[in-house]
Amino acid sequence: MDLDLSSVEPFRAEVRDWLRAHVPDPPPPSLETEEGFTAHRAWERELAGARLSVVSWPARYGGRDATPLEWLVFEEEYYAAGAPGRVSQNGINLLAPTLFRHGTPEQLDRVLPPMASGEEIWAQAWSEPGAGSDLAALRATATRVDGGWLLNGQKTWSSRAAFADRGFGLFRSDPEAGRHRGLTYAMFPLEAEGVTRRPIGRIDGKPAFAELFLDDVFVPDRDVIGAPGEGWKVAMSTAGNERGLTLRSPGRFLAAADRLLALWRERADPADTALRDRVADAWIKARAYRLKGFETISRTEDVGAEASINKIFWSELDVALHETALDLLGPDGELDGDWLEGYVFSLAGPIYAGTNEIQRNVVAERVLGLPRDRS
Amino acid sequence: MKFVLDAEQRLFGETLDKLLAGAGTPGAVRAWSAGEPEPGLALWRSLAGAGVFALAVPESAGGAGPLPVELVTAFHELGRHAAPGPLAETVAAAVLLDRLGGPGEDRDRGFTEFAAGWLPRIAGGAAVVSLALPPAVPYALDAGVADLVLVVDGDELREAAPGTPMTSLDPARRLCRPAPGAVLATGPEVRRAAAAAYGMGVLACAAQLVGVGRRLLEVTVEYAAARRQFGRPVGEFQAVKHHLADVLVGLEYARPLVHGAALSYGSPDFPRDASAGKAAASEAAYAAARIALQVHGAIGYTDEYDPSLWIRKARALHSAWGSPADHRARVIASLTTG
Incomplete structure (x- = not known):
């Protein structure tokens, strides 16, 4: 399939303009606090008002039937704008795909609209x-x-x-x-x-x-x-969503890599080539994930167990990228702030959604075809 | 933009795969290492017949190019089969000759004729070309078997005598310190053409590395499933599985970078994208080689067992056409000055 990147430019511009006008400044408190949770819920409502909270969903549930390419573009703009973390992410990334595949029409009608608006987290x-x-x-x-x-x-x-x-x-x-x-x-x-x-x-x-x-x-x-x-089959049929692109989209890492680059320009000793290499690697890997995302949505077949490859990649990239930022910050890396918050969050990545050890077993057995462990 | 190969491009890759698999390539590699280039040169002519070198030569000069996506498809297969010879050097030389000698009113007529003579021969497989672009590419690979050896030194392009091959890690890569001879072209356009040629060499080498890594992973998975220790295939052990899964992750993310660089060929982003691809491909292929050696154990450390052909090549290509550190520096430079 041919991806026409220029055809999504009007959509990109609309999203960018809206975010520029609406992203809260200063940002709301951490969504992992009660106060921050409330603020993030309000932000979800504002996003939904512009029909930007769940762009890939059908219009009747609050989305705008965006193509996978438009969704990737939305994500790029969302994180580039420094918009708040998504407090409704477990619903929209994990539960919704399961409902779309296995839910009844009544469930979809009842559960999805309040999920899209942030009314139900x-x-x-x-x-x-x-x-x-x-x-x-x-x-x-x-x-x-x-x-x-x-x-x-x-x-x-x-x-x-x-x-x-x-x-x-x-x-x-x-x-x-x-x-x-x-x-x-x-x-x-x-x-x-x-x-x-x-x-x-x-x-x-x-x-x-x-x-x-x-x-x-x-x-x-x-x-x-x-x-x-049949719950196991129901849950596993969309487990790939969590490990694939949807949970942590390329846009998130592209934005983080760009911020890392800006931090490097601002703080780094240019002679420190070891740090420079790590900054370059973060940028290169974020770009690799973007290109891999374009490749994935260009394919017609289900990626299946290959989703585990993505999960290992982005979770390790996230940790490495944030470690590099903290190293650039030196003694300031210990202080509360976006980089530290991102770092703590990144540490959970290799653990949740199936630990990376489990993912490596999946990759080895189901993608590479190595023999299953009989012990 | 096509971020996956189309049916025709896949078929082209499969055709080359069959050609290389049917041509006894490992034997040709060993002969090449021993200073008997004829089987390798026969393979070269077959590859040219399949259209490989024409991909880098423009139609106006008797080729079919530039077709960068097809070119990386081809070099991926050349890497998978460890094909010998100055492959990346020849396609890079095609770009150099075309940039300096192609149509244009400011061209040196003498050089235009020189280029017009060589380009169709490159496309058709009649010319094997070696090229040194110091400082990143200081030696002329396989200069002894090349029909033409070129050296760029600053603003000067010279023809060179091959020099004597030196002993190196991969005996199938016969590196020579060329002796520069007659000046073929001078001026700032030489520098620009050399930069373009370098980009092509980097792209080709990166694609070759992904192919080298892929083959190492394929043979190692096969070996781990068959080799039994402690009463079971060693591939059952998680320590082995996790190594091989990591190799796949590295290769699966190097490949889109190389493909992405092919897509941006000719744009201002191309040098940056080619460098990103080369840095990632070098690391991924080298990691594949280390794990291939480790999983094979002692037999992998032997010369006579074929995986050695790829294990050596992965390390050699890792630093050929610029080391990962060089390419990371180029990426950062392009991002911070742009």
């Missing part, structure tokens, strides 16, 4: 104390009752759950079935009878995630996605 609830990389070891249950299910158990490391409105996750609905079977994908309220949430301080103390204790939390049938018992 979603938290993911995959991990449990005994189920991290080994997600299929999860033990939280869904028990059949009249008209729905009762959820019980504990979820943890749940991003945005400290302040979010609703959660989504997998629950064991058939304890007799095998590990990957008998799981049910459910959406559930966080402000409900039976839900206890305890914010967990991130490594820098900010309450970026929470643990959730669920005690007979009722979920009606209409909040189950896909068939009961």
